[in-house]
Amino acid sequence: MTVKKGEGLSYAGKTFFILGIVFVAFNLRPALTAVGPLAGSIRRDLGLSHIAVGLLTTLPLIVFGLLSPLAPKVGNRFGNERMIFAGLIALGVGIAIRSLPQASALFVGTVWVGAGIAICNVLLPGVIKQRFPERVGLMTSVYSTAMTLCAALGSGLSIPVAEGLKLGWQGSLGIWGILAGIAAILWLPQLRVPGRSRRLPLREAVSPGRGIWHSSLAWQVTWFMGLQSFAFYTTVAWLPSILHDRGVSVADAGWLLSLTLLVGVPGTFLAPVLADRLPNQRGLAAGISLIYFFGFVGLLIGGSYGMFVVSTVLIGLAQGACVSLSFAFFGLRTTTARQAAELSGMAQSAGYLLAAVGPFLIGWLFDGMHSWTLPLITLSVSCLFMLLTGWGAGRSGQVSIQMDDR
Numbered sequence: 001m002t003v004k005k006g007e008g009l010s011y012a013g014k015t016f017f018i019l020g021i022v023f024v025a026f027n028l029r030p031a032l033t034a035v036g037p038l039a040g041s042i043r044r045d046l047g048l049s050h051i052a053v054g055l056l057t058t059l060p061l062i063v064f065g066l067l068s069p070l071a072p073k074v075g076n077r078f079g080n081e082r083m084i085f086a087g088l089i090a091l092g093v094g095i096a097i098r099s100l101p102q103a104s105a106l107f108v109g110t111v112w113v114g115a116g117i118a119i120c121n122v123l124l125p126g127v128i129k130q131r132f133p134e135r136v137g138l139m140t141s142v143y144s145t146a147m148t149l150c151a152a153l154g155s156g157l158s159i160p161v162a163e164g165l166k167l168g169w170q171g172s173l174g175i176w177g178i179l180a181g182i183a184a185i186l187w188l189p190q191l192r193v194p195g196r197s198r199r200l201p202l203r204e205a206v207s208p209g210r211g212i213w214h215s216s217l218a219w220q221v222t223w224f225m226g227l228q229s230f231a232f233y234t235t236v237a238w239l240p241s242i243l244h245d246r247g248v249s250v251a252d253a254g255w256l257l258s259l260t261l262l263v264g265v266p267g268t269f270l271a272p273v274l275a276d277r278l279p280n281q282r283g284l285a286a287g288i289s290l291i292y293f294f295g296f297v298g299l300l301i302g303g304s305y306g307m308f309v310v311s312t313v314l315i316g317l318a319q320g321a322c323v324s325l326s327f328a329f330f331g332l333r334t335t336t337a338r339q340a341a342e343l344s345g346m347a348q349s350a351g352y353l354l355a356a357v358g359p360f361l362i363g364w365l366f367d368g369m370h371s372w373t374l375p376l377i378t379l380s381v382s383c384l385f386m387l388l389t390g391w392g393a394g395r396s397g398q399v400s401i402q403m404d405d406r
Contacts, residue, residue: 137276264320285390
């Protein structure tokens with residue numbers, strides 16, 4: 001018997017599913033955010049250039065962009081639950097490989113890490129849409145908040161684990177493999193739920209008569225996802241440098257980046273919950289984009305420490321809300337789990353490729369101008385484009401693709 005739309009699941013079944021979702025989400029960012037604080041040690045030990053070390057952050061984003069369109073196809077062929085499990089295994093293998101003290105292993109392992117996260121990133125929204133179609137907002141809040149919290153832990157614990165526990169950068173990177181193993185074990189019950197690990201019914205599985213890449217609404221969701229990813233990864237890469245150049249100490253600049261990540265947690269949780277209760281999300285998307293805009297404008301014109309604190313808080317709130325609202329759109333703008341996975345793959349493909357370009361573009365603008373004025377103007381303008389695409393993505397309705405009902 002096939003369980004549909006979350007019906008027939010016992011309380012224990014729902015509990016194990018939510019627990020599995022949370023632990024999968026725990027693994028979606030710390031393997032990435034743990035690298036930055038260790039970059040200096042990695043570069044010294046392996047004799048790498050700054051550009052090579054920078055690739056350790058950019059390479060997973062490129063892998064995300066390349067693999068995201070393929071994930072829905074393999075998920076449909078082998079089952080979303082099975083592929084999420086495979087993604088966790090790939091992540092664990094990648095973490096183990098890149099913890100070896102060779103440069104080649106570091107980059108090979110990073111590719112595996114990116115592949116494992118990409119699969120889980122794309123397929124989770126479809127699984128949630130299938131299990132809890134009436135609770136898309138709440139479930140998106142749960143997993144995106146878990147993802148954000150563990151992302152902060154990844155960067156915060158890197159140095160204490162490497163130096164405090166005397167494990168070095170290899171041990172500090174490798175310890176996250178334990179979390180991947182725990183998530184894989186907790187996900188095992190999802191492979192045994194009747195009807196879950198099989199391919200989707202033919203009605204949902206066949207190729208659309210009019211593909212999702214031809215839907216204007218899908219493109220608006222994609223651009224919203226891409227622009228928020230552009231702003232997020234650029235901010236993480238350059239915010240401390242921007243603040244330090246404006247007179248903030250190195251220590252305080254690092255603290256303000258941590259504050260940015262921390263204050264994003266409430267926004268991460270609340271945005272999908274609010275989105276699920278509204279008839280449309282246009283006002284929500286526009287409001288979040290404006291908060292982002294004013295945060296960057298504050299960095300552009302602010303001359304006092306207090307203004308910088310306010311600006312980073314605004315940026316943090318908008319960051320958290322934007323990423324979870326983007327994930328919520330995958331379920332809210334589709335009618336089936338198959339469509340949710342397809343939209344997720346499309347939006348994350350373009351989104352992460354744009355995110356990979358962001359830090360390099362802003363750095364290139366700074367090198368050319370020797371000033372953060374033009375880079376901050378660029379980020380501010382991108383928020384206005386985010387507002388426009390969010391206004392379109394937030395309209396009531398679903399992606400207009402024709403499914404073959406044969």
